[in-house]
Amino acid sequence: MQLRxxxxxxxxxxELSSWLAAELPSLPPEPEREAWPxxxxxxxxWQRRLFDAGYAGLHWPAEHGGxxxxxxEQLIFYEETTRARAPYVGVNFVGTLHAGPTLxxxxxxxxxxxxxxxxxxxxEVWCQGFSEPGAGSDLASLRTRADRDGxxxxxxxxxxxxxxxxxxxxxxxxxxTDPDAPKHKGISWLIL
Numbered sequence: 270m271q272l273r274x275x276x277x278x279x280x281x282x283x284e285l286s287s288w289l290a291a292e293l294p295s296l297p298p299e300p301e302r303e304a305w306p307x308x309x310x311x312x313x314x315w316q317r318r319l320f321d322a323g324y325a326g327l328h329w330p331a332e333h334g335g336x337x338x339x340x341x342e343q344l345i346f347y348e349e350t351t352r353a354r355a356p357y358v359g360v361n362f363v364g365t366l367h368a369g370p371t372l373x374x375x376x377x378x379x380x381x382x383x384x385x386x387x388x389x390x391x392x393e394v395w396c397q398g399f400s401e402p403g404a405g406s407d408l409a410s411l412r413t414r415a416d417r418d419g420x421x422x423x424x425x426x427x428x429x430x431x432x433x434x435x436x437x438x439x440x441x442x443x444x445x446t447d448p449d450a451p452k453h454k455g456i457s458w459l460i461l
Contacts, residue, residue: 289353289355292322296356299311305436312359312360313394315391316358320391326369333385369385369388369389372384394439397440398434398440399428399442413425413428414448443457
């Protein structure tokens with residue numbers, strides 16, 4: 270089965286393809302996988318290029334800095350960037366695909382203003398702390414606690430790993446804030 274695209278979709282494809290053809294030759298070589306400071310710079314520079322061209326946060330609503338792209342435009346974006354062998358989101362993965370959308374849906378206006386533009390521009394790299402010893406990715410087994418102390422939370426526990434933690438500016442962490450709630454409840458998403 271072959272997909273049929275509208276004229277507007279094909280115009281978007283042509284615009285994106287032309288931009289990629291002009292932009293990709295000017296990218297410096299990709300750094301080695303373990304060269305983390307260099308990878309961060311390379312990935313965030315690419316994110317900034319996407320932002321400047323209007324392609325960052327393609328699926329994010331326009332009122333939050335994204336393009337508000339349709340699913341078809343998103344598909345075309347993935348087709349064309351893959352065909353052109355363009356970089357993926359890299360170290361911006363947690364911010365652009367997890368934290369940003371979570372803030373759009375659940376964040377306060379202050380949180381949105383503080384983080385969303387910085388995520389889209391590549392100015393802010395996020396890490397993720399979900400998995401724990403003895404629990405892995407079973408979120409119902411979270412034991413890291415966050416107890417309220419005035420306006421703050423005091424955390425007590427550990428995570429197995431923290432994706433991009435060593436190069437991140439901000440983190441999203443899942444913690445247990447109500448230890449008396451059933452296992453699948455009493456979990457909160459905190460910005461650290």
